[in-house]
Amino acid sequence: MSIEIDVLNGDASWPRVEPLMNAVWPQHVVEKLSWGHVKWAHADLRVLIEAPEDSNGESPNPGLACHVGIFFRTATWNGRKVDIGGIGGVATREDFRGRGLAGLALGAAVQTMRDHEAIKFALLFCEPHNFAFYEARGWHKFTGEIYAEQPEGRIRFEAMAPFVFDFTRAPRDGVIDLCGLPW
Template structure:
């Protein structure tokens, strides 16, 4: 089911107009109210900002869904890879159950495949979302995820689940992924 009269775009975050940046902030606050954010397990994590975003706008001009994207040179079992980070997936409560996140995530995958330089995608999620992302082609990664936090290398433990998406090659299910920087 799709909400009528929506538009979708893939934009560089740096190119967003002020009203678009404000819309992202308003959506964040609607999905993650600031009063509840302090209790979130990832509140103290250093996160990498998105470089691109897939945005879906409702017919009345409200940002309904946002999916953040970035690229990172990292390693998989010591071999150089290019990893696409997918994060900041959120849909405004008024626009849920219309398939917006699914549509945006599929568009993100198409965008990454069209680039021709991305080995696989990676996201972190909470347990209730495993089935959702699995249904979109993501697979659970059960290996170790290494990240950098405030300048120090560490094993990522802030989110219980890491998922990968095949882009140019298969999506790894195990091994050691080093993001060479903060997670997203």
């Protein structure tokens, strides 16, 4: 079985991703969640994994199996400008979960961000039931404050917990201002 991992332009690849996002996060479910009201940034790049073939070389349920969005942003950390990467929209189609696809896609996303030398660390936001998933993959809880833009203006962003992946900086606390919409 071979698995193909693509890293594509975020806007151009969105039509391929939208059905997976709607399946994993249907509107009627999202609107009841703590982050259901948040206006999100659009991914700059997307890691896509198509449904892998089965052992007979067939694809009975073709389509996108896994997605990770990648974001690039000049933010501030304790008032100083810093180029950071971001991860969002991590999702695997229900019938392909537990096969390592999200782990693979996340690894490809981290490598893509690492290839941009200016990026000092990466940031993602997640709910408590996913903390262990990210901690097992080298992400650390950020205990400081996050600020972000929303249509009503600059807000303290507390809808989900921030986690950091270290490149050349290892922030654990202080103030990060995303200087734009969250992801």
